[in-house]
Amino acid sequence: MVFFGKPLNEVREQDLQGLVQQKVRERQTLEFKRKSYERKDEDIREMLRDVSAMANAYGGEILLGVETVGDGVASQVVGVPDGEREAERINSSCLSNIEERIRGLVTWPVLLSNGKHVIIIRIPQSLRLPHMITFKGLNQFWVRHDRQKSRMSVHEIRDACMRVEMLTTQVTEFLEKRLTRAATFCASQPSLTVSLTPLLVAKEVVNTKEQKLRRILQDCSLNDGLLPSPCITGLEVKRIKGRWLRLDRNGHLDLWEDLSGDIIQPNIGDRSFRVLSGDTLRENVLGLCNLGKAVYEHCGILEPPIVKLDMWNIGGVSLRGGTGRSSYPGEPHTWSSAHLNLEPMEVDSVNEPERVVKTVLDRLWEAFGFDEAPFYRSGENS
Numbered sequence: 001m002v003f004f005g006k007p008l009n010e011v012r013e014q015d016l017q018g019l020v021q022q023k024v025r026e027r028q029t030l031e032f033k034r035k036s037y038e039r040k041d042e043d044i045r046e047m048l049r050d051v052s053a054m055a056n057a058y059g060g061e062i063l064l065g066v067e068t069v070g071d072g073v074a075s076q077v078v079g080v081p082d083g084e085r086e087a088e089r090i091n092s093s094c095l096s097n098i099e100e101r102i103r104g105l106v107t108w109p110v111l112l113s114n115g116k117h118v119i120i121i122r123i124p125q126s127l128r129l130p131h132m133i134t135f136k137g138l139n140q141f142w143v144r145h146d147r148q149k150s151r152m153s154v155h156e157i158r159d160a161c162m163r164v165e166m167l168t169t170q171v172t173e174f175l176e177k178r179l180t181r182a183a184t185f186c187a188s189q190p191s192l193t194v195s196l197t198p199l200l201v202a203k204e205v206v207n208t209k210e211q212k213l214r215r216i217l218q219d220c221s222l223n224d225g226l227l228p229s230p231c232i233t234g235l236e237v238k239r240i241k242g243r244w245l246r247l248d249r250n251g252h253l254d255l256w257e258d259l260s261g262d263i264i265q266p267n268i269g270d271r272s273f274r275v276l277s278g279d280t281l282r283e284n285v286l287g288l289c290n291l292g293k294a295v296y297e298h299c300g301i302l303e304p305p306i307v308k309l310d311m312w313n314i315g316g317v318s319l320r321g322g323t324g325r326s327s328y329p330g331e332p333h334t335w336s337s338a339h340l341n342l343e344p345m346e347v348d349s350v351n352e353p354e355r356v357v358k359t360v361l362d363r364l365w366e367a368f369g370f371d372e373a374p375f376y377r378s379g380e381n382s
Contacts, residue, residue: 011120013118026068031050032062044135049140052142065112072147087107087119090107090119105123106120171344182312190311193310196252206295224240243257263275289356306346307345308345
């Protein structure tokens with residue numbers, strides 16, 4: 001991306017002026033436009049073509065309010081009026097008029113000193129290809145080549161579908177390979193593994209030598225202030241008893257946690273149960289999602305991640321929810337098999353960690369026979 005992965009809420013006017021000073025030129029993943037898209041039908045169609053064409057290629061950014069000269073070289077930052085409303089309108093139009101929806105699409109207005117805004121449309125490389133424009137029955141597929149866009153041919157549409165199938169297979173095989181290590185870490189004790197995985201698993205996007213990235217891992221809630229150590233796949237923290245935290249060069253994050261100390265044996269009536277604290281699960285999943293948000297923003301990882309949760313050696317263990325108002329009444333539901341493996345879940349992003357945690361924990365509590373996780377029941381605070 002043009003701002004080297006900088007979160008959009010940190011982009012300032014000086015960053016935009018830097019594009020002019022460096023004479024940055026348009027390319028396949030970058031386009032400048034002096035004005036915003038107007039509200040006429042043809043202008044809306046043009047906007048949808050520009051956005052979907054990038055999504056159907058390699059993603060990228062469209063900057064509205066940047067003038068160019070020659071063959072697309074940034075020459076002046078002029079801004080557009082009413083940028084906040086325009087950004088919202090563009091985002092809404094894309095959500096309503098492009099199928100499949102482009103997950104992770106962001107429209108962000110950057111305030112200028114002249115009171116106008118530059119609108120950054122950040123389009124992740126999509127893995128739900130191809131995307132079709134549906135505005136007023138248009139039903140067209142577009143793709144970007146260098147600085148131009150064109151209608152997709154039948155061959156390009158077929159190739160896009162095959163590309164998605166290949167990426168899905170790659171991430172499935174990657175996760176299966178990672179989980180083969182469960183026997184080594186978990187041995188016979190109850191354990192949790194939870195991971196976040198960008199779909200482009202063959203692409204190295206993390207510079208493990210970068211000190212700021214190492215500090216992000218050092219300062220996260222899952223760590224005790226220990227600096228991560230280099231390992232064969234990237235970085236890891238393995239010096240905390242019963243916990244293994246790892247970040248791979250492809251952006252894969254995973255946490256392995258010994259749950260032995262979190263299982264209690266209360267008596268309910270004349271029966272004894274082995275009960276796992278729901279609070280422990282929530283803290284671990286939320287901790288990894290918060291870490292994922294920080295790492296992905298820092299590294300500029302935009303594509304939707306896959307979330308995976310597995311529990312090992314938990315035969316006969318029950319969940320009863322949290323404490324206080326978050327508790328479910330009645331007898332706990334017991335897991336009868338040795339292990340519990342949830343299916344991988346694709347989420348839009350980890351920009352809102354609590355939403356991701358709710359998705360994962362709802363699925364987990366459903367496996368134990370509840371409608372949803374107790375922390376997120378309607379009318380209750382998390």
